Amino acid sequence: xxxLRQEWPESLARRYREAGxxxxxxxxxxxxxxxxxxxxxxxxxxxxxxxxxxxxxQHAEQASAAFLAAGLNPGDRVVVQLPNVxxxxxVVFGLFRAGMVPVYALPAHRMTEIAxxxxxxxxxxxxxxGKHDNFQYADLAAALLADKTSGLQVTVDxxxxxxxxxxxxxxxxxxxKAQPPAKVSASDVAFMQIxxxxxxxxxxxxxxxxxxxxxxxxxxxxxxxxxxxxxxxxLPIAHNFPMSSPGFLGxxxxxxTVVMASAPSPDVAFPxxxxxxxxxxxxxxxxxxxxxxxxxxxxxxxxxxxxxxxxGRWSKATLSSLQMVQVGGAKFMPESAARVKSELxxxxxxxxxxxxxxxxxxxxxxxxxxxxxxxxxxxxxxxxIRIVDExxxxxxxxxxxxxxxxxxxxxxxxxxxxEANQRSFTDEGFxxxxxxxxxxxxxxxxxxxxxxxxxxxAGEKVSAEEIEDHLIAHPQVFDVAVVSIPDQYLGERSCAxxxxxxxxxxxxxxxxWMRERHVADFKIPDQIVFVDSLQTTAVGKISRKQLRAQLRxxxxxxx
Ligand code: J2J
Numbered sequence: 001x002x003x004l005r006q007e008w009p010e011s012l013a014r015r016y017r018e019a020g021x022x023x024x025x026x027x028x029x030x031x032x033x034x035x036x037x038x039x040x041x042x043x044x045x046x047x048x049x050x051x052x053x054x055x056x057x058q059h060a061e062q063a064s065a066a067f068l069a070a071g072l073n074p075g076d077r078v079v080v081q082l083p084n085v086x087x088x089x090x091v092v093f094g095l096f097r098a099g100m101v102p103v104y105a106l107p108a109h110r111m112t113e114i115a116x117x118x119x120x121x122x123x124x125x126x127x128x129x130g131k132h133d134n135f136q137y138a139d140l141a142a143a144l145l146a147d148k149t150s151g152l153q154v155t156v157d158x159x160x161x162x163x164x165x166x167x168x169x170x171x172x173x174x175x176x177k178a179q180p181p182a183k184v185s186a187s188d189v190a191f192m193q194i195x196x197x198x199x200x201x202x203x204x205x206x207x208x209x210x211x212x213x214x215x216x217x218x219x220x221x222x223x224x225x226x227x228x229x230x231x232x233x234x235l236p237i238a239h240n241f242p243m244s245s246p247g248f249l250g251x252x253x254x255x256x257t258v259v260m261a262s263a264p265s266p267d268v269a270f271p272x273x274x275x276x277x278x279x280x281x282x283x284x285x286x287x288x289x290x291x292x293x294x295x296x297x298x299x300x301x302x303x304x305x306x307x308x309x310x311x312g313r314w315s316k317a318t319l320s321s322l323q324m325v326q327v328g329g330a331k332f333m334p335e336s337a338a339r340v341k342s343e344l345x346x347x348x349x350x351x352x353x354x355x356x357x358x359x360x361x362x363x364x365x366x367x368x369x370x371x372x373x374x375x376x377x378x379x380x381x382x383x384x385i386r387i388v389d390e391x392x393x394x395x396x397x398x399x400x401x402x403x404x405x406x407x408x409x410x411x412x413x414x415x416x417x418x419e420a421n422q423r424s425f426t427d428e429g430f431x432x433x434x435x436x437x438x439x440x441x442x443x444x445x446x447x448x449x450x451x452x453x454x455x456x457x458a459g460e461k462v463s464a465e466e467i468e469d470h471l472i473a474h475p476q477v478f479d480v481a482v483v484s485i486p487d488q489y490l491g492e493r494s495c496a497x498x499x500x501x502x503x504x505x506x507x508x509x510x511x512x513w514m515r516e517r518h519v520a521d522f523k524i525p526d527q528i529v530f531v532d533s534l535q536t537t538a539v540g541k542i543s544r545k546q547l548r549a550q551l552r553x554x555x556x557x558x559x
Pocket of ligand 1: 195196240241244245327328329330331332350351352353354355356359375433435447450459461
């Protein structure tokens with residue numbers, strides 16, 4: 001098995017420890033501390049079920065025993081694919097307690113992605129919930145197990161846990177004999193996140209207890225979380241943003257309450273906000289627009305009493321407990337940002353982060369022009385930022401360039417991805433974010449675009465290359481290039497330019513083809529345009545990236 005590693009040069013590691021960024025605390029100790037401090041306080045609810053911190057700890061202990069009973073061992077990597085349910089938290093802390101390493105998949109992922117994570121991570125386990133959102137994860141689990149080459153040996157369906165209040169009695173028996181928490185070091189890899197990925201399939205991002213918990217604690221402080229914080233987890237909980245910026249982990253650090261929403265739509269989220277008196281949530285730009293629209297439908301957000309209005313629509317009063325909406329994952333346009341305060345009746349915080357590490361926030365109380373017009377500044381004084389040109393030379397002050405970064409919670413390498421690591425990190429260990437940014441005189445970053453080729457579809461990053469690889473396998477596709485096109489609702493949508501081979505296939509047939517290849521729905525091209533040739537100009541040989549840019553420009557001009 002390829003060992004899990006995430007290492008910083010010794011001199012820097014020492015500096016991060018001495019400065020108090022890395023405290024040596026593990027995830028399990030982190031939860032234990034919160035449970036000791038606020039045993040009776042509600043840690044997590046889905047609006048129906050409610051667990052105190054003490055109960056959450058017990059659920060996690062049970063989960064830990066259940067995983068051992070199921071045949072998983074300390075050190076095993078376990079793909080976790082769960083929706084926003086309280087069990088997500090008990091499962092991952094149960095894995096931490098047992099010294100196992102979660103690999104976080106999103107509910108939208110399908111066989112192709114999950115099989116890739118299992119293979120890349122050499123995972124022995126897969127945790128899922130039987131059926132959710134009309135998809136049978138149980139079938140996926142069975143297919144994974146049946147494939148003897150996958151290396152996967154244990155699947156755990158937590159569907160029954162919710163019904164019976166925890167793992168089954170036989171597993172509880174084991175609990176009595178359960179081992180003490182596994183001995184792990186805070187410098188070990190605690191879990192793996194999935195990269196947005198601009199080339200091919202997603203890469204795995206190993207994060208240590210030390211580095212990640214530093215970003216969690218610092219984020220909770222920046223966002224001023226405390227015991228009174230009630231956080232609505234509306235985005236998929238396994239995503240880095242609702243997990244740690246400050247996310248559900250920041251809330252657990254501060255003694256607040258996490259409210260799990262099964263979907264981010266106003267119909268699901270708004271009643272939960274009202275019922276649980278939610279104070280903060282994290283959204284991607286298209287969702288904020290949707291929420292503003294839903295509130296606006298009652299007519300200027302007038303205070304017409306709480307709950308759904310007579311017409312069945314929402315009023316601003318429904319959201320009256322909300323103090324802060326965080327927006328990130330994709331660029332939030334200043335024109336939209338300027339509307340948040342008056343339309344949703346709460347403060348806006350812009351968050352520009354990445355699962356590889358660096359997170360930037362606008363700070364509560366910042367002047368309006370920074371909150372509306374920038375994506376914030378880094379968490380830490382120890383975050384090193386370089387803005388460079390194509391030759392890696394620093395651009396002049398205030399100019400746009402590529403963002404490179406390194407620091408106490410930014411990774412030094414992906415797992416099992418030698419080639420990608422060569423490309424994505426400089427010799428000095430800076431991570432090449434692929435984002436084009438400029439810095440304001442106040443030291444805040446403004447995202448201007450990106451140098452890499454992917455589609456940021458409502459915050460979900462989709463690799464153009466990955467979609468192309470699926471489409472080119474179709475017998476009626478001769479060549480294909482996938483590009484991002486600005487989209488009013490999604491921010492960006494994917495458009496596939498297809499050169500047919502023989503008879504032109506129907507666009508629906510191509511979409512069906514993708515679906516049958518078992519990939520996440522958000523990767524299926526939003527638009528398909530047939531062309532005779534991909535070459536838009538006759539000059540020489542151009543790169544795939546240039547080709548995609550030319551196609552995009554030509555297409556936009558023709559609209
Ligand atoms: C423009 N682009 C942004 C923003 C991310 C907090 C918040 C978001 C993520 C995330 C995260 C952006 N404006 N405000 O992990 O902890 C784009 C950039 C970035 C990429 C990272 C967090 N916020 N982006 O979105 O790993 O291109 O993390 O490099 O999914 O999203 O994507 P991801």
